[in-house]
Amino acid sequence: MTVLLVFLGAAVGAPMRYLTDRAVQSRHQSLFPWGTFTVNLIGCVLLGGLAGAGTALPAAVYSLLGTGFCGALTTYSTFSYETVRLVERRAYFVAAANVVVSIAAGVGAAAFAYEAVHALAG
Incomplete structure (x- = not known):
């Protein structure tokens, strides 16, 4: 049963990633990979919130x-690939910003969601 649940979640998550990435990236005319940043940030918030719920949610x-x-x-x-491609294009500042901003925002978003949900579920 667990494998089926993982499969069903992935069947929704993968197309959502593609569609969100394309929708976000098409609205920006910069080298920064905003689409990938957005889906990763959303995932960090959601996963942080799930972790913060602890045993309040079923497995x-x-x-x-x-x-x-x-x-x-x-x-x-994709985050790694896009960073390498930015370096290949000699867009060093954008590549470094991608790494620093993505990691800092992702960890921060996960920690914030964890604490917020943990306090509510407490």
């Missing part, structure tokens, strides 16, 4: 949303 919810949906929505490989 099945973590499998569906945490592993399945967030796992397919977020993309470390």
